[in-house]
Amino acid sequence: MPDEIDRRLILATQAGLPLVPRPYHALAERLGIAAVEVEARLAALLAAGAIRRIGAVPNHYALGYRYNGMTVWDVEDEKVDALGAAVGALPFVTHCYRRPRHLPEWPYNLFAMVHGRDRAEAESHVATIAALLGTACRAHEVLYSSRILKKTGLRLSD
Amino acid sequence: MRPEGEPVALDATDRALINALQEGFPLCDEPYAAVGASLGLDEAEVLRRLADLLERKVLTRFGPLYQIEKLGGAFVLAALKVPEADFERIAAIVNAFPEVAHNYRREHALNMWFVLATETAAGIADAIRRIEAATGLAVFAFPKEREYFVELKLDAG
Known part of the structure; x- marks a missing residue:
């Protein structure tokens, strides 16, 4: 199960990743933890299946799938x-x-x-x-x- | 049946970027630069195009896609049979619930289909009760009994 820091990480990323060159550093600053810990926690959530993937969700219509x-x-x-x-x-x-x-x-x-x-x-x-x-x-x-x-x-x- | 929305003009670089960004995003210090390197784009170009694709709603989201069931929560597909004359009002009521992750109109007697996402399994029943109270309509719940396949990718061409 996620701990309190995982929960804060989820809240900080559920609307999207920061669009800055070092997004995990930006998240780390907001959460008061090291960037390496942000990356490690996201990797652990991926490995556990709690994150399906990190990536883009397309709008079907915009891609021509009407x-x-x-x-x-x-x-x-x-x-x-x-x-x-x-x-x-x-x-x-x-x-x-x-x-x-x-x-x-x-x-x-x-x-x-x-x-x-x-x-x-x-x-x-x-x-x-x-x-x-x-x-x-x-x-x-x-x-x-x-x-x-x-x-x-x-x-x-x- | 008239699907809403027209295809958006995308160049070959946009399409390559959309396909690459659906494949998973690296966990490294400068991930946008890493994705760009694989496509022959610099970091600033990746960030500019990604912001533009989100702004134009070609992409609805970019980031971690959480599977809430693995975090103790629940997703449930649900549907309403909404009287046509009342459709807009009911849509506004349903969409105002933060538990409603997405909502589609579909052409059927059951004409409104939405997904509830809650942090606890018990939250689903509670959300359904509140939606029924707010809309005056019966919610048809379709919890998944088995998942055979899920793949959120689409080929951008």
């Missing part, structure tokens, strides 16, 4: 884990999860995000997933995003 679809599938319970792993391994799928159904209105238990520069590209991804799932899938839908209402990422409070 068709961002949450594909949802009603897959037989006995087969969903093996098939979910196979869907997640497709090169164009960016997220793939099993989630609970909300019957009767929401029968879907497998969620996979796909992105296309045009509608045909997105639909070809959906068709590839449908072919992979075959008869183990009883129904599916694609929910395209039509507006980003908020995209700030994680925000812990002080």
